[in-house]
Amino acid sequence: MNNKSPHKNLDAWKVSMKLVEITYKLTSGFPSEEKFGLCSQMRRAAISVPSNIAEGAADRTKDQFINYLSNAVGSLSELDTQLELSFRLGYINENEYQNVFQQLDKTKALVFGLKKSLQRNE
Secondary structure, three states, rough: OOOOOOHHHOHHHHHHHHHHHHHHHHOOOOOOHOOOHHHHHHHHHHHHHHHHHHHHOOOOHHHHHHHHHHHHHHHHHHHHHHHHHHHOOOOHHHHHHHHHHHHHHHHHHHHHHHHHHHHOOH
């Protein structure tokens, strides 16, 4: 186990990092007027997920870690809404929407699973 960066051993962190990469690639094709709007919001929400996982895994109490995971879930919900809006506005097509949504859903399942695991061990 990587003691200096324990979050890097967590599947939830690894999968959420992939979600960030996908989000950045996806939003790079957004209209220029969205650079500081929806594009920025989506990127911040995506980045928030692995960041909260990492911060929670860093020498925190179990309750603190659970709180950080709750924040990560909130950011995933934000990104879900922003993704839906991007599709409705025609910034992304059906295939792009489905691809990123699958990664978001996978990430959400792992974060929820990690959170439930910590809650069961209380």
